[in-house]
């Protein structure tokens with residue numbers, strides 16, 4: 001390609017909607033700020049993923065809310081709690097994009113099309129059960145914060161929603177699917193922990209149970225459909241033995257990331273683990289509580305060791 005054409009081509013690419021960096025400015029080969037997903041391959045049957053702990057707020061977000069308001073939607077510090085995992089041969093997938101920008105724990109059909117300035121050309125779910133999250137303003141692209149504040153004072157273009165799906169949702173799901181397939185191919189089974197955290201008390205517009213005081217942990221397998229209930233019971237018992245209060249499938253059963261990849265009949269087990277944020281952070285300042293973090297890390301590392309020694313077949 002002619003040098004001048006090459007430059008124009010490069011500028012055009014940088015000017016695509018959703019691309020970060022200013023047009024005309026050469027982007028580094030792999031800019032850290034533009035990396036949306038980290039995936040570390042494993043060597044064991046275990047796969048852990050953290051879809052909601054991302055803190056890289058993209059320049060093209062265009063939200064009406066300030067950063068402290070947006071950050072309250074994060075599962076802040078979850079990736080730090082499980083930082084021990086890769087060293088144990090556990091596959092690790094982590095989103096860097098914020099959950100309130102695109103929620104990887106939704107299907108692409110769970111889209112609130114009233115956010116968009118034109119007809120959405122892709123399929124959208126009409127199942128009322130699937131759309132319960134959309135009604136709360138918590139679809140693939142969120143409409144409201146947990147306090148019911150509108151996240152946008154504008155409509156989003158079809159192109160920018162597509163760009164979010166292409167840059168965030170697709171690589172995240174590809175990485176999770178690949179890690180689980182690889183673990184299953186190596187060992188004949190896979191155990192996937194989908195890692196989250198939750199506020200001490202659920203927000204007014206956060207869930208179907210507003211104001212609910214949460215247990216220390218909520219373990220979910222969509223009523224035994226995404227993992228063997230015996231395996232989920234092992235997780236619950238481990239945590240109870242360590243002194244935590246644990247709820248099972250209430251108020252959170254698990255959402256898209258366990259639904260899509262869990263298939264216990266094929267020895268693919270996916271379990272959602274929600275940690276109460278009061279155990280490790282100040283929810284107002286987002287500051288870590290070092291003692292709480294250390295205790296959780298030790299107890300969850302012990303859980304991972306227990307799972308590594310357990311063949312659920």
Ligand SMILES: [Zn+2]
Pocket residue numbers: 052075195196197
């Ligand atoms: Zn979460």
